[in-house]
Each structure stands twice: as structure tokens, then as C-alpha cells.
Amino acid sequence: MSGDIISAKAPVNIAVIKYWGKRDEKLLIPLNDSVSASFDMNVMCAKTSVCARPDFVEDKFWLNGVEQSFNNPRLINCLLKIKNIAAEQQSVEKDFLKWKVHICSENNFPTAAGLASSAAGYACLTTALAQLYKINTDLSVVARLGSGSASRSIYGGFVRWYSGTKPDGSDSVSKQVVDAQYWSEMRVLILVVSETQKHISSLDGMKITAETSELIKHRVAVSVPSRVEKMCAAIKQKDFATFAELTMKDSNEFHAVCLSAYPPCIYLTETSYRIIEIIHFYNKMCGSPKVAYTFDAGPNACLYLLEDEVPRVLSLINYFFPSSNKDFVKGLPCPTLENVDFLKNSEKDPIGNDLLKYVIYTKLGDGPIILNDGDHLLNECGEPM
Ligand code: 2P0
DSSP states (O other), X not given: OOOOEEEEEEEOEEEEEOOOOEEETTTTXXXXXXXXXXXXXXXXXXXXXXXXXXXXXXXXXXEXXXXXXXXXXXXXXXXXXXXXXXXXXXXXOHHHHHSEEEEEEEESSOGGGOOOOHHHHHHHHHHHHHHHTTOOSOHHHHHXXXXXXXXXXXXXXXXXXXXXXXXXXXXXXXXXXXXXXXXXXXXXXXXXXXXXXXXXXXXXXXXHHHHHOSHHHHIIIIIHHHHHHHHHXXXXXXXXXXXXXXXXXXXXXXXXXXXXXXXXXXXXXXXXXXXXXXXXXXXXXXXXXXXXXXXXSSSOEEEEEEGGGHHHHHHHHHHHSOOOOTTOEEESOOOOOOOOHHHHTTTOOOOOTTOEEEEEEEXXXXXXXXXXXXXXXXXXXXXXX
């Protein structure tokens, strides 16, 4: 057995039905089911290389070019789980399991953008390690041990993560609802807002909310179960109006629940609220929902819309949030913008200059893949390139 290097890449996902709250903090088992879409890896992805060798003296981990402590329980849990499965399945020789590993990961999108990188990162790490140790198992369960939302980045397209009922989390798995090609017109605009505020981490926010909020009980028992079923049906029927309404209602309820924690978890900013108003104004003008917003544990908006709406919605954003950034729209090629005469008659003024840093334009994409030789982040000695 040689010290082969295995490399993988995995997608970012943004939920349309949010995960918030754990029923097991160590096993990262959620209180409720959630639904997300995985995005095109050509625009945003995590990449990871792994290698095990007899001459490595310790386990090592580099993230975005900086060596990190390996003393991270989530990282260790993922690695141990994979080694235990490999031992059970006798997929590699016993000695191989004793060799130390080197792990090198990077994201191709700025962490400063405040976008969840742990989901793509742990899905990628799990995919690469599973290949290294030649195991055959449901990787959504292993990725979940690194970060809950990573469970969903194991698949492309729309994905449902089931909370499950078993205490050991073995039925808290993700499954694909439809692949990325099924609703190929779906597009995504991520509006990265300029102001940075120090906010509570998802880990702490979920804990405070689960412990102190009365509203989360209603969300978990009543709202989410029926909304998840309606959401999966809307996706399968490509019913955009229903999809959009459910997405916005779930985002709003999630932030209301966060605000009902004590002390409250405040993630939205003035700019976030202005975005919400603009989208409702636009949808009302169109006569039906054409764009859906959703916000994670931070102020950035993620807009879901169909391809033919992109030029008009980008024009709308340009009008309300004028930017001095020459590279304002990143990702997929920016379409020619449309004139905004429809806004000039509406007596709505621009909101303010440079309130958005930039916009990432992307679409749905496939699940993780193993990369070819020549695409590694580790050199032949198992050190970062
Ligand atoms: C989600 N978020 O469904 C929700 C919505 C943020 C808001 O999953 O502690 O990094 O690693 O399980 O997955 C972010 O939380 O938390 C998240 P852990 P995670 O995408």
C-alpha cells in the first residue's frame, strides 16, 4: 500500500428550509428536517487533499494555507468514524489504519464573504477520506459529524436532511430530492453585504435558541414538518411561486425564532431588511413571487430565482444599491442589464451607495467528486504545495 494522495471537491449549500437546533450536540443530530440546494462547484467549492504514510510523525491539517491544530473534536470524530468503518469492512490493511494523515483544504471563495464554508469543507474532507480508506457507507452521516449542514453537501441538486429518530443518529441522513439538472433554470444571487458585525456563531446561537426560545418548539413541532413536505412537492413540480413563498416564510420564521432566544441572536442588519422590502416590492409589482430571499446566520442575502428573471433582478439591485466596485457581479457571466424605467415610475429612491460588497451569480450543481492526479494540494512528500 503506497502513500497515494486523494483529492476531492465539494459544493456549498444554502438551505431553503433551515436547520436550527440540535437534539444531540456531540453527534450533531438536528431538531428538524431541512432542505437545501447545492451550488455549482465551478463558482464556489471546497477542495481537499488527504494522504496517509508510514513516515508521517503526526496527523496534520492545513486550511487555506495555514496549519491548524488537529486537536479539533469534529475533525477527529470524522476521521475516527471513517477508520472504524474501514476496520469493520476490512477495506484496507491494518497497518494503513495506524499511519498518520496529512489533510490540506481550501475554499475557492473568500471566507471573509461570511458564507458558510464548513458545509463544503467537511463534505469534501469526508469524500476524500472515504476514498483513501476505501469505505462503502452513507457519507452524509459521516460529514454530519463535522458540521450538521455538511450532511447536505454530500449530494447535488436539492437535498433533504432528515432529523431521524434514533439516538445514535444513524437515520439522520441526507437524500437527494432532485438532481441539479431537474430544475435547470434555477439561479442564485448571493448579495454580500458590506457591514460586518460580530455575531453569535451558529453553534452558540442554536444552543441559546434551543434552551430559551418558546417559539422554536412551535417551529419544530408544527411549522417545519408541514413546510418541508410542501417544499419537496413544490420542487418536484417546479412550482416556483410556492417554492419562493415557502423559502421566504421559513427564513423569516427562522430569524424570528433567533430573535426570541434570550439573549436574542440578531443576524440581520439594516441592509438585510432593505433587501427583504425590495424583493416584496418587486414580487408585488410582478403579480406573483419571482424572487425568493433567504438569510443564514448572518446579514448576506441568498436570492433564488429563475434564469429569465436574472437581468431584471440584477438591474433592480444595481438601482437600489449602486456600487463603485468594477467587479460587482462575480461567478457566472453577468447578463446584459435591463433598463429600470419600471422603477423610475414607482417613486422608489436608491437606498445607498456601496451597501453591498459584491454579488455572486451561480446556479445549482452536482455533489462532491474525486479529482484527477495533478489536481492535488499536497506534494509527493505529503506537504502543502
Ligand atoms: C442551515 N445554518 O440550515 C442553517 C441555517 C445556518 C442558518 O446550518 O454546529 O455550521 O456545524 O452543525 O451546520 C449553520 O450551522 O452548524 C447552518 P453545526 P452549521 O444551513
